[in-house]
Amino acid sequence: MVPVSALSARPAHPARAQWLDSIIKGDCVAALEALPDHSVDVIFADPPYNLQLNGVLHRPDQSKVDAVDDEWDQFASFEAYDAFTRAWLLACKRVLKPTGTIWVIGSYHNIFRVGAKMQDLGFWLLNDVVWRKTNPMPNFKGRRFQNAHETLIWASPNAEARGYTFNYDAMKAANDDVQMRSDWLFPICSGSERIKGEDGKKVHPTQKPEALLSRILLSSTKPGDVVLDPFMGSGTTGAVAKRLGRHFVGVEREQDYIDAAEKRIAAVEPLGEEMLAPLPGKKTQPRVAFLSLIESGLLAPGDTLTSPKGDHVAVVRADGTLARAKDAGSIHRLGAIVQGQESCNGWTFWHYEEDGNRYPIDRLRGRIRASIAGI
Amino acid sequence: MVPVSALSARPAHPARAQWLDSIIKGDCVAALEALPDHSVDVIFADPPYNLQLNGVLHRPDQSKVDAVDDEWDQFASFEAYDAFTRAWLLACKRVLKPTGTIWVIGSYHNIFRVGAKMQDLGFWLLNDVVWRKTNPMPNFKGRRFQNAHETLIWASPNAEARGYTFNYDAMKAANDDVQMRSDWLFPICSGSERIKGEDGKKVHPTQKPEALLSRILLSSTKPGDVVLDPFMGSGTTGAVAKRLGRHFVGVEREQDYIDAAEKRIAAVEPLGEEMLAPLPGKKTQPRVAFLSLIESGLLAPGDTLTSPKGDHVAVVRADGTLARAKDAGSIHRLGAIVQGQESCNGWTFWHYEEDGNRYPIDRLRGRIRASIAGI
DNA sequence: GCGTGGGGTGAATCCGCGG
DNA sequence: TCCGCGGATTCACCCCACG
Numbered sequence: 001m002v003p004v005s006a007l008s009a010r011p012a013h014p015a016r017a018q019w020l021d022s023i024i025k026g027d028c029v030a031a032l033e034a035l036p037d038h039s040v041d042v043i044f045a046d047p048p049y050n051l052q053l054n055g056v057l058h059r060p061d062q063s064k065v066d067a068v069d070d071e072w073d074q075f076a077s078f079e080a081y082d083a084f085t086r087a088w089l090l091a092c093k094r095v096l097k098p099t100g101t102i103w104v105i106g107s108y109h110n111i112f113r114v115g116a117k118m119q120d121l122g123f124w125l126l127n128d129v130v131w132r133k134t135n136p137m138p139n140f141k142g143r144r145f146q147n148a149h150e151t152l153i154w155a156s157p158n159a160e161a162r163g164y165t166f167n168y169d170a171m172k173a174a175n176d177d178v179q180m181r182s183d184w185l186f187p188i189c190s191g192s193e194r195i196k197g198e199d200g201k202k203v204h205p206t207q208k209p210e211a212l213l214s215r216i217l218l219s220s221t222k223p224g225d226v227v228l229d230p231f232m233g234s235g236t237t238g239a240v241a242k243r244l245g246r247h248f249v250g251v252e253r254e255q256d257y258i259d260a261a262e263k264r265i266a267a268v269e270p271l272g273e274e275m276l277a278p279l280p281g282k283k284t285q286p287r288v289a290f291l292s293l294i295e296s297g298l299l300a301p302g303d304t305l306t307s308p309k310g311d312h313v314a315v316v317r318a319d320g321t322l323a324r325a326k327d328a329g330s331i332h333r334l335g336a337i338v339q340g341q342e343s344c345n346g347w348t349f350w351h352y353e354e355d356g357n358r359y360p361i362d363r364l365r366g367r368i369r370a371s372i373a374g375i
Numbered sequence: 376m377v378p379v380s381a382l383s384a385r386p387a388h389p390a391r392a393q394w395l396d397s398i399i400k401g402d403c404v405a406a407l408e409a410l411p412d413h414s415v416d417v418i419f420a421d422p423p424y425n426l427q428l429n430g431v432l433h434r435p436d437q438s439k440v441d442a443v444d445d446e447w448d449q450f451a452s453f454e455a456y457d458a459f460t461r462a463w464l465l466a467c468k469r470v471l472k473p474t475g476t477i478w479v480i481g482s483y484h485n486i487f488r489v490g491a492k493m494q495d496l497g498f499w500l501l502n503d504v505v506w507r508k509t510n511p512m513p514n515f516k517g518r519r520f521q522n523a524h525e526t527l528i529w530a531s532p533n534a535e536a537r538g539y540t541f542n543y544d545a546m547k548a549a550n551d552d553v554q555m556r557s558d559w560l561f562p563i564c565s566g567s568e569r570i571k572g573e574d575g576k577k578v579h580p581t582q583k584p585e586a587l588l589s590r591i592l593l594s595s596t597k598p599g600d601v602v603l604d605p606f607m608g609s610g611t612t613g614a615v616a617k618r619l620g621r622h623f624v625g626v627e628r629e630q631d632y633i634d635a636a637e638k639r640i641a642a643v644e645p646l647g648e649e650m651l652a653p654l655p656g657k658k659t660q661p662r663v664a665f666l667s668l669i670e671s672g673l674l675a676p677g678d679t680l681t682s683p684k685g686d687h688v689a690v691v692r693a694d695g696t697l698a699r700a701k702d703a704g705s706i707h708r709l710g711a712i713v714q715g716q717e718s719c720n721g722w723t724f725w726h727y728e729e730d731g732n733r734y735p736i737d738r739l740r741g742r743i744r745a746s747i748a749g750i
Numbered sequence: 751g752c753g754t755g756g757g758g759t760g761a762a763t764c765c766g767c768g769g
Numbered sequence: 770t771c772c773g774c775g776g777a778t779t780c781a782c783c784c785c786a787c788g
Binding site for chain 2: 058107127145
């Protein structure tokens with residue numbers, strides 16, 4: 001693959017490299033020295049996010065949130081984090097084939113710095129992809145939006161790179177015959193998939209779901225490709241690569257993680273023909289915020305809604321709440337209040353008028369859903 | 376548009392500033408000199424995306440894609456774009472109130488650079504928010520995922536900033552009584568909302584949907600707040616701000632855009648105050664001292680209160696404290712003590728008995744509040 | 751075996767006012 | 770500006786105990 005002369009000090013790449021389908025212990029930059037130039041097809045990197053947490057956070061029920069406070073996620077400054085990022089990105093760039101691509105995942109704490117550094121180093125961004133979590137942790141203090149997604153960057157090693165793998169047709173077929181979008185919906189890793197130690201506690205604080213890695217590898221690799229994970233952790237990349245008939249190389253510093261990952265990967269049974277089965281489709285019907293009806297113009301602030309028989313009347317307000325006399329709240333709360341009940345499905349209780357007939361606002365929700373069908 | 380005197384001396388903020396509810400013509404950094412320090416509550420910025428397009432792109436039917444190739448979106452290098460970004464962010468930081476927040480929207484071409492620079496300048500990221508497009512442009516070459524979203528960054532001016540506006544309760548009520556997430560779904564701006572010139576062509580290449588601005592302003596501003604848009608374009612921010620009873624200031628270089636925006640904003644009819652009243656959350660309800668329950672006769676000294684399950688008992692004292700054995704203190708302190716916890720909401724923890732049932736004393740507080748409201 | 755309710759938990763940069 | 774303290778704050782899902 002690479003002429004011996006090009007490597008000088010490094011040994012010649014054997015027919016089946018020692019490092020193939022194994023986890024190299026060590027710091028990511030140093031450990032990657034074991035790999036020849038241009039030797040991997042795809043990289044998946046889940047670097048430390050550099051969370052900057054102050055003190056402890058409690059849930060409303062007073063229980064403590066088990067935060068990511070591991071030593072490996074601590075950096076002295078943005079500058080230190082940038083230097084770290086630059087180093088491992090450069091190491092990755094060296095071992096990546098010209099036809100290869102790299103995926104990096106992060107949150108708003110680090111992904112902007114990583115993305116900017118990737119551009120600085122000449123990587124060419126192909127997409128940013130949003131992993132929407134079906135079950136994210138709530139915001140406990142009510143001071144922000146629920147942080148319900150993470151961001152992936154997909155890039156080629158340079159702007160001129162051609163010939164990278166993108167299984168466009170497979171992705172489209174897996175997505176009800178429309179193009180796969182840049183926003184993906186998956187649950188977080190939990191339940192039996194979550195690797196736990198003998199003490200029953202999670203082995204790794206940030207284990208990624210196999211469904212996420214599966215879509216990444218199915219979209220951007222071919223069977224037999226070599227996938228590198230420079231931050232192997234609990235080994236999700238290796239497990240999914242093996243199952244999908246791809247080779248893997250992992251790098252990891254902590255022996256505990258290596259032990260768990262090797263055991264996990266050893267238990268994986270590679271898929272046969274089912275590998276070609278399309279990815280599971282959409283979940284249940286998407287949630288539609290009542291505010292969306294106003295934002296889309298189906299209702300306007302000031303419009304009146306009524307109960308099914310018209311004996312209760314409420315006014316739509318700009319922020320997506322309903323008001324009646326002194327009471328105000330969500331469509332559900334106000335529906336409950338006017339009926340003197342504990343709860344109420346506002347979608348079926350509140351009605352609007354059209355052509356002299358009363359219809360539940362659920363009808364309008366149906367229109368929104370119809371307009372976004374197929375997403 | 377801007378009095379000359381205001382540029383040099385920067386006089387004290389007049390009762391109603393000249394620049395309020397107007398569009399300042401000029402380069403964003405220079406024009407913002409007209410505004411005093413700490414004079415705006417929220418900033419929405421839609422800066423040039425620095426798209427790097429090579430050649431023309433055709434659809435499968437051979438029609439040409441009308442790309443963003445305007446002069447204002449051209450930068451010589453990442454360095455030039457970074458310098459530009461730094462300059463306008465600094466100008467924005469100066470005029471932003473300490474309790475204010477800033478929104479910036481971008482795509483993968485620029486948002487990573489912008490986000491990193493924001494962190495470098497000390498902005499504290501509160502959320503990244505994903506605008507998922509219901510109807511994004513397809514990928515015509517089948518070489519990438521359909522680019523179906525854009526990214527917004529919401530930030531405060533520094534990590535220590537407190538007191539910014541987030542209408543948590545309104546957002547939650549508008550979203551079926553669950554927290555508003557960081558992924559929002561909207562159509563792109565098209566149809567009658569899209570501003571078109573006499574030639575029938577779109578006036579601005581990247582006009583944002585009003586629904587997007589509406590959610591931004593409803594979530595992070597109060598009626599009467601001042602909203603700055605340093606890249607005003609076709610004036611979406613001004614139009615939505617006016618409709619929602621917020622003040623706006625715009626900055627824009629191109630006269631064509633200013634003309635279109637001013638005409639557009641003039642046609643906007645503001646919503647009535649009753650449509651805009653913020654949903655009162657629990658935090659805004661009047662504070663009731665526990666002592667008031669005793670003073671009003673709802674509880675009497677010597678009454679006993681219990682924990683929800685009845686396993687802890689405490690006695691009400693005349694001064695509005697609770698006592699149990701040797702311990703005494705506020706309803707909150709004693710609730711924390713008996714549970715061995717750091718803190719406790721005594722209103723929901725302590726219960727009283729009525730008709731053989733246990734109710735939280737919060738129920739009595741509700742009666743006090745109801746009687747206050749009736750005054 | 752099945753349905754139900756309670757408990758646990760996940761990459762989290764998570765309070766604000768008054769003295 | 771700092772400190773004390775009142776009191777507000779969670780969604781989806783999995784597992785297990787129990788009837």
